[in-house]
Each structure stands twice: as C-alpha cells, then as structure tokens.
Amino acid sequence: MIQIDNLSKNYGDVQAVDSISFSLGDGEIVGFLGANGAGKSTTLKMITGYISPTSGNVHIGDKNIIDDCIEIQKMVGYLPELNPLYAEMKVHEYLKFHASIREITGNKFTDALKKVVKECSLQGVVHRTVGNCSKGYKQRIGLAAAMIHDPKILILDEPVTGLDPNQIVEIRALIKKLGKEKLVLMSSHILQEIQATVDRIIIIDEGKIVADGTSEELISGSQGMTQLNLEISNADENSIQDMKATMPGVNIKDISKKGENFNVHLEYASGTDPRKDIFNHAVEQSWILTEMTVTEKNLEDIFRNLTGKIDNGATDE
Amino acid sequence: MNNILTIFKKELHSFFTSPMAYIFLVVFALINGYFFNIQFFLINESDLRVLFGIVPLVYLFFIPAISMGLISREKSLGTIEIISTMPILERDIVIGKYLAGFVLIILGLAATLIHYLTLLYVGTSIDHGAVFTGYIGLALLGGVYTAVSLFASSLTDNQVIAFIIGIAIVLLFFMMDKLLFFMPSSMSGVVQFLSTDFHLSNMARGVLDTRNLIYFASVIGFFLSITTRILESRKWN
Numbered sequence: 001m002i003q004i005d006n007l008s009k010n011y012g013d014v015q016a017v018d019s020i021s022f023s024l025g026d027g028e029i030v031g032f033l034g035a036n037g038a039g040k041s042t043t044l045k046m047i048t049g050y051i052s053p054t055s056g057n058v059h060i061g062d063k064n065i066i067d068d069c070i071e072i073q074k075m076v077g078y079l080p081e082l083n084p085l086y087a088e089m090k091v092h093e094y095l096k097f098h099a100s101i102r103e104i105t106g107n108k109f110t111d112a113l114k115k116v117v118k119e120c121s122l123q124g125v126v127h128r129t130v131g132n133c134s135k136g137y138k139q140r141i142g143l144a145a146a147m148i149h150d151p152k153i154l155i156l157d158e159p160v161t162g163l164d165p166n167q168i169v170e171i172r173a174l175i176k177k178l179g180k181e182k183l184v185l186m187s188s189h190i191l192q193e194i195q196a197t198v199d200r201i202i203i204i205d206e207g208k209i210v211a212d213g214t215s216e217e218l219i220s221g222s223q224g225m226t227q228l229n230l231e232i233s234n235a236d237e238n239s240i241q242d243m244k245a246t247m248p249g250v251n252i253k254d255i256s257k258k259g260e261n262f263n264v265h266l267e268y269a270s271g272t273d274p275r276k277d278i279f280n281h282a283v284e285q286s287w288i289l290t291e292m293t294v295t296e297k298n299l300e301d302i303f304r305n306l307t308g309k310i311d312n313g314a315t316d317e
Numbered sequence: 318m319n320n321i322l323t324i325f326k327k328e329l330h331s332f333f334t335s336p337m338a339y340i341f342l343v344v345f346a347l348i349n350g351y352f353f354n355i356q357f358f359l360i361n362e363s364d365l366r367v368l369f370g371i372v373p374l375v376y377l378f379f380i381p382a383i384s385m386g387l388i389s390r391e392k393s394l395g396t397i398e399i400i401s402t403m404p405i406l407e408r409d410i411v412i413g414k415y416l417a418g419f420v421l422i423i424l425g426l427a428a429t430l431i432h433y434l435t436l437l438y439v440g441t442s443i444d445h446g447a448v449f450t451g452y453i454g455l456a457l458l459g460g461v462y463t464a465v466s467l468f469a470s471s472l473t474d475n476q477v478i479a480f481i482i483g484i485a486i487v488l489l490f491f492m493m494d495k496l497l498f499f500m501p502s503s504m505s506g507v508v509q510f511l512s513t514d515f516h517l518s519n520m521a522r523g524v525l526d527t528r529n530l531i532y533f534a535s536v537i538g539f540f541l542s543i544t545t546r547i548l549e550s551r552k553w554n
Contacts, residue, residue, distance in 0.1 A: 011554070048402040052552040073404040080402070084395030086327075088334045100323040101403045145399075 001026050001153065001183050002047065007056035009042050016042040018207035019056065026152070029179035031198035032187040035307055039207040040187040041081055044157050047185070048078045060153065074102065077146035081157040083139055087131030091122060091141055094130050095148055102149040116144040120174065136167035143174065154178060156186040160193055172197050195299050205307040218302050228275070230264040231291035232282065239285055240264055246281060250274050261290065320405045324413025328387065332421055341383050345425040348375050353432050363440030368432055369451045369521040373514070376462050377491060381483030383421055384466030385476045387414045388548070392474035407548040411541055415467050422459035426452070447523030454520030457533035458513055462487050464540035471547040
C-alpha cells in the first residue's frame with residue numbers, strides 16, 4: 001500500500017534520511033525503530049507531506065507525495081510527535097474541525113464522531129475543553145482526530161511518549177485493534193514498546209535502514225554465535241584456558257573470579273552444541289559446575305549491534 | 318472554499334474564546350471615541366475626517382497585536398504540523414486566517430459607526446458619500462495592515478517578534494508620504510503612490526478612484542501571496 005523509493009532528506013549539510021526504500025502492505029502494524037535523531041520523524045513527515053523529500057518519492061496506490069500531496073493527505077491519518085492540539089477548543093469541536101477539513105459534515109460527522117469516541121474511549125470528555133484533559137486523554141484525542149475520516153493508513157509518531165504505564169497499555173491495545181483493519185506505521189525509540197505492539201520492525205540508524213523483519217526474524221537472523229555462561233568452582237584459570245585446546249569450536253571470551261568460583265563467558269557457532277563436552281571436561285578436571293546458561297539474544301542486543309547505541313526509553317526525543 | 322470557511326471559523330472562534338477579541342473591540346472603541354470626541358466638537362465641521370485621521374493611527378498598534386499569533390502561535394505550539402498535514406492548501410489556510418483577522422477589524426470599525434450617529438444628530442449638510450468612501454478606505458486600510466501583520470506572523474514562531482515586525486512594516490507604509498520631503502524628486506511619485514495615507518486621504522474626501530482600490534487590493538494580494546509561499550517553504554527547508 002505504501003511504497004517508499006530511495007527517499008532522502010538533507011538539512012543543509014546534514015543528511016537526515018539517506019536513500020531508504022521499503023514497502024508496507026494492508027493491515028500491517030509496522031514499527032519504525034531508531035535512536036533519537038536517527039531519521040524516524042523526518043521519514044514520517046515526508047510520508048505525510050509535511051516536508052518534501054530532497055530526492056526519492058512516496059507512493060500510495062497510484063498517487064505520489066510530490067505530485068498528489070493533497071490526495072495522499074486525504075488517505076492518511078497522522079498523529080505527530082508530541083501531539084499538538086488546539087487547547088482552547090472543546091473535544092467535539094476539535095474533532096469537528098478535523099472532520100470539516102476532510103468534508104465530513106452533518107450526519108456523516110455524527111456517525112464518525114460516535115465511532116471514534118467509542119474506539120478511543122472519549123465518552124467522558126467529549127464536551128470538555130481539550131486543554132483541561134489529562135495527557136492520556138489528549139493522546140487519544142489526537143488519535144481520534146487522526147481517525148475521524150476512517151483512513152486506511154495511520155501514521156503515529158511516538159504515540160506513547162510521556163504516558164504512564166496504564167495509559168501505554170491502553171494506547172497499545174487501541175493500536176493493535178486498529179491494526180486489524182488499517183495499515184499502522186508507528187515510530188518509537190522505546191524497544192519494548194515496538195516489540196509489544198507491532199508485527200514488523202524497521203530499524204533506522206543515521207538515516208539508513210539497517211534491519212527489516214519481524215522481531216523473531218531479526219533475532220534469528222543475527223545469531224551467528226551462541227553465548228554460554230559457566231560458573232565453576234574447584235578450578236584454576238590455567239586449566240580453564242586449556243579447555244580451548246580440547247574444544248576448538250569454543251571461544252573463551254572472558255574469565256572472572258568471584259570468591260572461590262570462576263565465571264566463564266564462552267561463545268560457539270550456532271548450530272553446534274559443545275555443552276556435553278564441556279560437562280565431560282569438567283568431570284575429568286574434577287571441577288564443580290554450578291551454572292551453565294545459554295544466553296539468548298534479544299531485540300535490545302540486535303538494536304545495540306545494529307546501531308551501536310541503546311535507548312531504554314528514559315529519554316524523550 | 319469549504320476549507321477557507323473552516324479555517325476562518327476556527328480562527329474567529331479562537332479570538333472569541335479568549336479575552337483578546339473583547340479587549341480589542343472595547344479598547345479600540347474607547348480610544349477612537351475619546352480622540353474623536355475631544356476634537357469633533359471643537360472644529361465645528363459636519364464630517365468624520367477627524368475619525369478617519371485617528372483610526373489609521375490606532376490601527377498601527379492594534380492590527381499587528383491581534384494578528385501576531387495567527388501563524389506564529391501555530392508554529393510555537395506545533396499545531397502547524399497538524400494543519401499542514403491535512404488535505405488543505407496553504408493558500409486556503411492563509412486566506413481563512415486573513416479573513417478572520419479582517420472580520421475582527423471590521424467589527425471594531427463597525428463600533429465607530431456610533432460617531433456617524435452623533436454626526437447625524439448634531440451635523441448639518443452632511444456629505445454621506447464621503448463618510449461612505451471614508452469607511453471603505455478604513456476597511457481597505459485594515460485589510461492591508463492585516464495582510465502585512467499576517468505576513469509578519471508567518472516569519473517567526475515568536476508572537477512578540479511577529480508584533481514588532483508587523484508594526485515596523487505597517488509604520489513604513491504609514492510614514493512613506495510623510496517622508497517625501499527627504500526623498501529625491503525622481504522617487505517621490507513612486508513612494509507617494511506606495512503610501513497608504515495617500516490613497517486613504519483620497520477616499521476620506523469622498524473620491525472612490527479605481528486606482529486606490531487597485532492599490533489596496535494589490536498590496537493585500539501581494540502580502541497574502543508571499544505569506545502562502547513562506548508557509549509552503551517549510552517543505553523545502
């Protein structure tokens with residue numbers, strides 16, 4: 001449904017987005033993941049026509065953002081980062097304003113209002129002034145405004161930033177519900193958020209796409225080596241180092257002493273399993289093996305490897 | 318057209334949900350009323366030329382004040398991103414906002430009609446045509462100053478800076494024909510024609526010349542056009 005072709009954006013000498021291409025299909029929930037300043041918001045702004053690409057294009061159906069900006073804007077619902085709203089308006093007035101621009105008036109508006117109020121659980125605040133609503137409600141008002149024309153495509157820029165955990169769960173559930181019938185493209189720099197909400201993840205770093213797939217695909221695709229942690233007592237460091245000679249496929253990454261015990265961090269090629277050999281070696285050496293743990297890679301590791309940085313959501317973009 | 322009307326209604330609603338419009342209308346009426354009345358009963362003339370001299374001065378500060386936030390506030394709050402990603406042309410945004418500011422000015426101007434009633438009550442041999450063309454002139458002058466102030470508002474996200482830029486440009490238009498003395502004679506004709514006061518004074522005398530109307534319409538069109546270009550330019554920054 002959305003086809004991004006070699007999209008680039010330069011701000012002066014800074015290349016914010018560097019020739020990215022991907023396509024998104026109907027009914028997908030896609031997470032656009034990247035560290036602060038990676039180019040997520042710039043890309044979303046280009047898709048929604050807020051800024052124009054320096055080169056490349058965005059196609060939705062047979063329209064493109066350079067020649068048919070207004071037509072594309074009719075098809076898309078957009079929740080910008082930080083969710084700016086007209087605070088002086090009442091909630092229903094704000095939604096009416098959005099509907100009116102999209103030529104939804106009269107009975108059509110009444111029906112659309114009922115639908116988004118129900119979907120976004122705004123029943124309690126419809127007649128309240130936007131500025132007096134809580135942050136969670138404001139986020140839902142922004143979502144309701146983006147959905148008032150029942151768009152096939154929803155673009156949400158950091159939709160849960162600044163919300164408390166309960167509000168995050170609510171918005172996440174809403175996005176999942178919407179994703180059943182719409183294409184939802186949401187950006188976030190919070191890994192857990194993306195992992196919990198989306199079907200597919202696109203990771204962007206320094207303006208380039210560095211990964212694209214489901215979280216399972218990304219994790220399995222990156223597992224060249226399996227990590228293994230051992231805790232051994234009744235051993236000495238030299239005899240542990242000698243283990244390499246008997247098991248050539250095992251690479252000892254780190255040995256540290258903790259009290260009487262040694263913590264050993266090993267890695268070996270995925271697809272091989274030297275754990276029995278390690279156990280037998282320990283028996284031969286009269287070591288006491290108190291722990292043997294395989295460490296699975298998670299999305300955080302993938303993100304760290306791909307971007308060289310990690311963001312646990314403590315900071316807002 | 319529908320989008321222009323939607324933006325227009327939103328802006329007018331925004332004016333009247335804050336104290337801004339009410340303060341403007343009351344203070345505008347009081348200031349004009351005070352300066353009109355202290356002179357009108359002294360000069361013993363049955364016309365509104367006194368008013369037509371005062372209102373442009375009051376406009377100088379009031380119009381940039383009410384228009385300063387029309388675009389700059391959207392920029393500072395970030396709502397410009399909301400409005401710019403809706404299916405609406407920048408031209409329609411500018412016209413809708415302009416009309417809202419202009420209507421507020423017209424409402425303020427309408428309040429000064431009370432002085433016309435005073436004139437009807439105490440005056441003799443009133444030149445109603447001159448009053449009519451004078452009011453048309455003031456409305457058009459308000460239109461020019463609103464267009465200029467809207468342009469100033471599009472240049473920045475800071476309302477105070479927009480206000481200062483607005484006053485500076487409006488003052489320039491107002492002062493042009495008062496500075497003719499310092500101009501080389503080859504330029505004085507052009508500068509005089511660009512001055513708002515030159516065209517307004519014609520209309521206050523009861524002359525409705527198409528050149529004056531074309532001047533006002535051109536200046537309004539020019540400033541609305543460059544304001545639209547400025548809004549569009551965000552795409553290419």
